[in-house]
Amino acid sequence: MAKTLPELRTQIDALDLELLALLNQRASLAHEVGEIKRADGSAVFRPERETQVISSLQAANPGPLKNASLAVIWREIMSACRALEAAQRVAYLGPAGTFSEQAALQFFGASIERVLCASIDEVFRATAAGSAEFGVVPIENSSEGVISRSLDLLLNSPLHIIGETSFLVRHNLLRLKPTLADIEVVYAHPQALAQCQDWLSTHLPQAERRAAASNAEGARLAATNPAWAAIASERAASEFGLHVASHAIQDDAFNRTRFAVVCLPQTLAAPLATGNDCVSLIVSVPNRPGAVHDLLVPLKKHGVSMTRFESRPARSGQWEYYFYIDLQGHPSQPHVAAALKELQSLCAFCKVLGTYPVGE
Numbered sequence: 001m002a003k004t005l006p007e008l009r010t011q012i013d014a015l016d017l018e019l020l021a022l023l024n025q026r027a028s029l030a031h032e033v034g035e036i037k038r039a040d041g042s043a044v045f046r047p048e049r050e051t052q053v054i055s056s057l058q059a060a061n062p063g064p065l066k067n068a069s070l071a072v073i074w075r076e077i078m079s080a081c082r083a084l085e086a087a088q089r090v091a092y093l094g095p096a097g098t099f100s101e102q103a104a105l106q107f108f109g110a111s112i113e114r115v116l117c118a119s120i121d122e123v124f125r126a127t128a129a130g131s132a133e134f135g136v137v138p139i140e141n142s143s144e145g146v147i148s149r150s151l152d153l154l155l156n157s158p159l160h161i162i163g164e165t166s167f168l169v170r171h172n173l174l175r176l177k178p179t180l181a182d183i184e185v186v187y188a189h190p191q192a193l194a195q196c197q198d199w200l201s202t203h204l205p206q207a208e209r210r211a212a213a214s215n216a217e218g219a220r221l222a223a224t225n226p227a228w229a230a231i232a233s234e235r236a237a238s239e240f241g242l243h244v245a246s247h248a249i250q251d252d253a254f255n256r257t258r259f260a261v262v263c264l265p266q267t268l269a270a271p272l273a274t275g276n277d278c279v280s281l282i283v284s285v286p287n288r289p290g291a292v293h294d295l296l297v298p299l300k301k302h303g304v305s306m307t308r309f310e311s312r313p314a315r316s317g318q319w320e321y322y323f324y325i326d327l328q329g330h331p332s333q334p335h336v337a338a339a340l341k342e343l344q345s346l347c348a349f350c351k352v353l354g355t356y357p358v359g360e
């Protein structure tokens, strides 16, 4: 006979108590790991270990829990365990409710100390100066291309990339009223204004578009005037007490933004290989025919895949460029090490930005 609702809930309550005991046992073990790390001075956060914990559980998962849900649950379990060793101080573009905050929480879980910054430059500065251990910065958007400020700052920064994370970005039109009537100004970060330009031209052709330092800052401004609106996340709507006057207004339904997690090399050395890793570099080549072609030869020769190739002006006034390249693999693999060595010998400039597990 089927169980009754009270019977099922009694069973759930009993299982929750077992889970609680197990989670606390796990937390105690993580705390012991923390003692060992403190004694030998090694880093608390080990992204490659956390990636492996999640992928082993996903491989063993019989369901009905989905693998994606399992990743979210264990990200938080590990975040809480890590916080018992030491909560990570993580800098990102604020105020509360930005997509950068969403990225920081998706990567580190919620048990972190939040260091909110007024600009991407400040995220780099705070992380390089040690007021934050890690920084989270947007790198590229699938509809608008690279976030040029982040790429330019990576060039001269002492920080290296130790991880990445990405998600589908949904923009919403937020304001004090639930309708689209009588909107005079729309505030948003220039990237968001660009990602919603068709929608704005169709639905709010009269409204003035004004740039804000972040979407959440735009939402904060929209909360001060009923004739103003903002483009931001649903999180920002609840943060600033605004209505979602229109949902999912981005022109591209698959609008995805990718973020890099950066830190000083002394905070955390390059993560060890997980089997699904990536190397990011910036190179420039001498200004002569075939130089870019030559760059690709070592990759082909050693069978290394390139997953990204972007260019940024070198600002020399000479039509010279820096190339931002992502390679598949880890330098501990001989074919990757050989390709990197040959590549470096061909380049006028070569900076390895980091080696890290491929993110969501």
Ligand SMILES: C=C(O[C@@H]1C=C(C(=O)O)C=C[C@H]1O)C(=O)O
Binding pocket: 029, 030, 033, 034, 044, 045, 046, 047, 049, 050, 053, 077, 078, 079, 081, 082, 085
């Ligand atoms: C417990 C550890 O420290 C941290 C917490 C982890 C966890 O909770 O599983 C995993 C890696 C580290 O980020 C460890 O290194 O094993």
